[in-house]
Amino acid sequence: EEVNLNSLNEIICPYDQALLHLPKLTFNENETKKIRNGQPVDYNAHQEVKGTVRLYEDKASFFGVGEIGSSEKVFPKRLLSETVNSNCI
DSSP states (O other): OOOOHHHHHHHOOOGGGGGTTSOEEEEOHHHHHHHHTTOOEEOOOSSOOOEEEEEEETTSEEEEEEEEOTTSEEEEEEEEEEEEEOOOO
């Protein structure tokens, strides 16, 4: 039986849909590469965000979950092996 990909896209939502209650942080290509390699990245925003956060690349693609600690650095927690589009159809 042939699988209709459009039908699957209508019923399968992106990974980050279950995490919308977490704050969203967006990173440039260089920062994304560091996080993907397990390195922390400085968090210099003027927001009072602490704890678990959603991680996105510049292109608005979700790539994982991170943690902001008292050192104001973002540490990777759980990352996806490849970037996925965060738009739900």
